[in-house]
Amino acid sequence: MKPDTLDRIDAIVESSARALFGSHGLKLGERSGVLRATPDDHDIAGSIGFTAPELRGAVLMTARKDVLARAWPTELRHRVPTDRDVYDWSGELVNQLLGRVKNALVPFGLSLEQSTPTVVTGWHLHRAPASTNVARRYLFETEGGSVAVYFDAVVGDGFALAETPRDSLQPVVEGDVQLF
Amino acid sequence: MGKKVIVIDDSQTIRDQVGTTLRQAGYDILEAVDGVDGEEAIQRAPDASLVICDVNMPKRNGLELLELLRKDDRFKALPVVMLTTEGQPQLIERARKSGAKGWLVKPFKADLLLAAVRKLTA
Numbered sequence: 001m002k003p004d005t006l007d008r009i010d011a012i013v014e015s016s017a018r019a020l021f022g023s024h025g026l027k028l029g030e031r032s033g034v035l036r037a038t039p040d041d042h043d044i045a046g047s048i049g050f051t052a053p054e055l056r057g058a059v060l061m062t063a064r065k066d067v068l069a070r071a072w073p074t075e076l077r078h079r080v081p082t083d084r085d086v087y088d089w090s091g092e093l094v095n096q097l098l099g100r101v102k103n104a105l106v107p108f109g110l111s112l113e114q115s116t117p118t119v120v121t122g123w124h125l126h127r128a129p130a131s132t133n134v135a136r137r138y139l140f141e142t143e144g145g146s147v148a149v150y151f152d153a154v155v156g157d158g159f160a161l162a163e164t165p166r167d168s169l170q171p172v173v174e175g176d177v178q179l180f
Numbered sequence: 181m182g183k184k185v186i187v188i189d190d191s192q193t194i195r196d197q198v199g200t201t202l203r204q205a206g207y208d209i210l211e212a213v214d215g216v217d218g219e220e221a222i223q224r225a226p227d228a229s230l231v232i233c234d235v236n237m238p239k240r241n242g243l244e245l246l247e248l249l250r251k252d253d254r255f256k257a258l259p260v261v262m263l264t265t266e267g268q269p270q271l272i273e274r275a276r277k278s279g280a281k282g283w284l285v286k287p288f289k290a291d292l293l294l295a296a297v298r299k300l301t302a
Binding site: 023 | 193266
């Protein structure tokens with residue numbers, strides 16, 4: 001793996017998280033320091049797996065339920081989301097986060113297959129130390145609390161991203177509609 | 181009674197979001213939670229005007245369901261729009277070749293979704 005690959009992955013995951021939460025009305029602040037352990041108040045975690053040649057892993061997102069509820073879809077804000085709503089929404093958010101990461105990687109020649117999301121709730125959630133050779137951590141502050149994103153992957157020696165994006169592989173942008 | 185739209189997605193939030201948007205515009209909404217449940221919903225509602233279908237779902241994904249519908253004479257002409265986080269050109273081309281009528285990338289914009297649905301159900 002080239003030395004700058006992790007920086008490029010960091011930039012893609014960070015911009016994807018900002019764009020995702022921004023599109024749902026929750027502004028993520030600057031990344032706050034180094035995330036060494038899951039913040040003590042996080043009580044929900046959504047995870048989704050991915051695989052590609054020379055790369056396999058998962059994206060995990062943890063937060064407090066009330067923080068994710070602040071990103072509840074505009075169309076549904078006539079009602080307060082229940083815990084059950086937030087469980088489902090957490091899974092959909094991590095799905096949409098991976099979707100943005102995937103779409104950002106496509107022009108660089110990387111096509112990820114994904115699983116469906118899994119959500120866990122509880123008190124004092126902590127991400128165990130990763131056993132993967134890539135373990136990136138991102139902690140964002142919002143007005144109501146923090147959101148943590150973890151990108152863990154086993155990356156093979158042959159893994160490489162194209163140096164420049166290919167126009168022919170540009171994905172459809174989030175929110176866009178194509179009718180055939 | 182409004183025109184029937186079948187919304188297939190494993191996320192209740194997305195089904196609610198799409199359903200709320202379209203119900204306000206006068207459509208009747210039927211829901212299904214994956215590709216297998218979706219096929220059953222379509223068979224139960226042969227008068228449906230449109231299917232809005234996620235791609236990545238348990239049991240059977242949306243593209244597999246689309247391809248299955250196109251092999252069934254009863255549903256060959258039923259318009260299907262994919263609503264997904266996927267934006268990859270290869271997947272979109274696969275859907276287009278399999279007879280999908282559109283591709284929307286989540287998170288969707290309600291006005292664009294509604295405009296697409298109105299056009300495809302006109």
